[in-house]
Amino acid sequence: MSRNAIPQAEPAVLVHEVLDEATADAAPGAVAVGDRDGRWTYQELSEYSHAVDAWLEARGVGPGDRVLVQLPSTRALVALFYGTARRGAVLVPLNPGMKEYHLRSVLANAEPRLVIVADAAVERIAELSPVPVLGFGEVWPEVTALHGTGARASAQQVDADEVAVLVYTSGSTAAPKGVICPHRQMVFASRAINQELGYRPDDVVFCRFPISWDYGLYKILLAALGRSELVLADTDSDLVLLRRIRESGATVVPIVPSLAAMICSLAEREPAGSSKVRMFTNTGAALPKTTVDALRTAFPGAEVIRQFGQTECKRISVLPPEFEDSKPTSVGRPLPGTRVLILDEDGNEVPTGAAGEIVVEGPHVMPGYWRAPELTAKAFRTDPVSGQRRLHTGDFGSVDEDGFLYYEGRRDDMFKRKGVRMSTIEIEAAAMDIPGVQAAAVLPPTEDRDLAVCVVGDLAPHTVLRELSLRLEPAKVPSLCRGVDELPLTLHGKHDRRKLALLFEGTTP
Known part of the structure; x- marks a missing residue:
C-alpha cells in the first residue's frame, strides 16, 4: 500500500476513540501509561477517562467549554486529556513553569470554564482567574470515587471537527497564541506519523517532555496507536x-538536541548497561551529526530519526533512518497524505533546490489560532486554485530532486532554544x-553565543536576568545581559542586532 493511502482511506475518528480502539485491541493487562508512582493498563486508563468525563459533567462542563490545567505530566493528566475529549470540551494544558506574566494573557484568551492546578498554586492563580480554580488534591479524590462506582456520563455527541485541545505556543507577539487542534487533525497527524515511525x-515510549508541549501531548496518541506503553518522566532528575x-x-526515546547531548554525556560517565532502545526521534531543532553518532555508539543498534514540524500542523516531515547517512542535512520527506511547497515572496513555486518559504497542505493543517483572526489570516491561507488550506510556516528551506526537505531557518523573530520555540519579541x-x-533588545543564540539581552536602564545585569526568570519559562531566560545607554537602530528604526552582537563577542555565560 502506498505511503499516501492509509491516512486518506481511514475514516476520521475522535481523540478518545483512539484510546477505545487500543483498549479493545490491546492484550489483556497491557500497560498503557506509567509515571513514577505507578502504571495503568489500557482498561484502567479507559475507566479513569470515563470517570473524568462524569466528573466534568457533574461540574457543569459541556461541549466547547475550555478546561485549563497546569499540572505535572502524570497518568492523571492523560486521563484528563481523554476524559475532556469524551465530554466534547477543550483541554488547555499549560506548562507548570509558565509564569504569571504569560498566564494572565492565556486566561484572558482561553476563557476557561474551570482551572485545575497543583494545590500549592491554587491561591496564587485564583487571584488571576475569574472562574473557579481547583487544586488537584481536591479534584482527583472525586474522580477516583466516581471511578470506584464505575460512573459514566450521559452520552455526548462529538464531531471530528470540534476542538479537542488548545496548545499555547510562542508567537510573533508578546502573548502566547493558542493553536486550535480539532479531533480530526490530531488523529490524522498521529496516524501519519505512526505510519512513518511504526x-x-x-514498545516502551520514554517521554521526557511535558504534555503541555505538543511533542509530549502527541506521544499519548502515538502510544495508543501502537498499543505501546508510555512512560512519563518529565519530572525526573537529569542525574537519573x-x-x-x-x-x-524504553525502546523509543523522543529527544531534542539538548536532551540528546545530556544522554550522551551520561552514557560516557556511567558504566555500560543493558538497553533496549531501538529508536530515538528528534524534533525541536537540528540534531548535529556528532550527536547522532554518539547516540549510535552509546546505544548500539538504535536508529536516530529526524523530524520537522510546527504545532500548527503537528509534523511536516520525517527522515527515514536509511537516509541518515545519504541525506544527513535533510529533515525528511513530507508525511503521508500531505504536501510541501516551497514558495517565493510572490507565492510562486521555486525550482527544485532553490530556497523559499515552506508551505504545507494536508488534513493535518489546523484551522488557526484561538480568537486571533489577524494572526490566523497571516499564517493560514487558502490556495485560490485548489481551495486547500495552507500553512505558511515562516520557515525557509528547499526540496531536492527526491522530494526531501531541507530547513534553512526563519527570517523573522522566531527561533528555537533547548527544543522550545520562542520569539525575541516575547x-x-x-x-x-x-x-x-x-x-530591551534580544539576540537569538548562535554557534558562538547563547541567548542574550541588552537593556537600557539602571538595573544590574544579574538583576534583569533574575527578574526575567520570574516571568519566563527557564528555556526562554537569556544567559547573557548587558546594560547600554541606548539601543543602536538601523536606518529603518529596527534593532541593529549586528552592532548589539559586538557587545557579546568573546563572552561566555
Whole structure:
C-alpha cells in the first residue's frame, strides 16, 4: 500500500476513540501509561477517562467549554486529556513553569470554564482567574470515587471537527497564541506519523517532555496507536535520566538536541548497561551529526530519526533512518497524505533546490489560532486554485530532486532554544515589564553565543536576568545581559542586532 493511502482511506475518528480502539485491541493487562508512582493498563486508563468525563459533567462542563490545567505530566493528566475529549470540551494544558506574566494573557484568551492546578498554586492563580480554580488534591479524590462506582456520563455527541485541545505556543507577539487542534487533525497527524515511525505493542515510549508541549501531548496518541506503553518522566532528575531509560526498558526515546547531548554525556560517565532502545526521534531543532553518532555508539543498534514540524500542523516531515547517512542535512520527506511547497515572496513555486518559504497542505493543517483572526489570516491561507488550506510556516528551506526537505531557518523573530520555540519579541516584552528597564533588545543564540539581552536602564545585569526568570519559562531566560545607554537602530528604526552582537563577542555565560 502506498505511503499516501492509509491516512486518506481511514475514516476520521475522535481523540478518545483512539484510546477505545487500543483498549479493545490491546492484550489483556497491557500497560498503557506509567509515571513514577505507578502504571495503568489500557482498561484502567479507559475507566479513569470515563470517570473524568462524569466528573466534568457533574461540574457543569459541556461541549466547547475550555478546561485549563497546569499540572505535572502524570497518568492523571492523560486521563484528563481523554476524559475532556469524551465530554466534547477543550483541554488547555499549560506548562507548570509558565509564569504569571504569560498566564494572565492565556486566561484572558482561553476563557476557561474551570482551572485545575497543583494545590500549592491554587491561591496564587485564583487571584488571576475569574472562574473557579481547583487544586488537584481536591479534584482527583472525586474522580477516583466516581471511578470506584464505575460512573459514566450521559452520552455526548462529538464531531471530528470540534476542538479537542488548545496548545499555547510562542508567537510573533508578546502573548502566547493558542493553536486550535480539532479531533480530526490530531488523529490524522498521529496516524501519519505512526505510519512513518511504526510504534509497536512491545514498545516502551520514554517521554521526557511535558504534555503541555505538543511533542509530549502527541506521544499519548502515538502510544495508543501502537498499543505501546508510555512512560512519563518529565519530572525526573537529569542525574537519573539514563538509569530511568534503562530500568523502564524504553525502546523509543523522543529527544531534542539538548536532551540528546545530556544522554550522551551520561552514557560516557556511567558504566555500560543493558538497553533496549531501538529508536530515538528528534524534533525541536537540528540534531548535529556528532550527536547522532554518539547516540549510535552509546546505544548500539538504535536508529536516530529526524523530524520537522510546527504545532500548527503537528509534523511536516520525517527522515527515514536509511537516509541518515545519504541525506544527513535533510529533515525528511513530507508525511503521508500531505504536501510541501516551497514558495517565493510572490507565492510562486521555486525550482527544485532553490530556497523559499515552506508551505504545507494536508488534513493535518489546523484551522488557526484561538480568537486571533489577524494572526490566523497571516499564517493560514487558502490556495485560490485548489481551495486547500495552507500553512505558511515562516520557515525557509528547499526540496531536492527526491522530494526531501531541507530547513534553512526563519527570517523573522522566531527561533528555537533547548527544543522550545520562542520569539525575541516575547522576551523583550517580558524585559520591558521589569521596573527600571526602559528598552530591551534580544539576540537569538548562535554557534558562538547563547541567548542574550541588552537593556537600557539602571538595573544590574544579574538583576534583569533574575527578574526575567520570574516571568519566563527557564528555556526562554537569556544567559547573557548587558546594560547600554541606548539601543543602536538601523536606518529603518529596527534593532541593529549586528552592532548589539559586538557587545557579546568573546563572552561566555
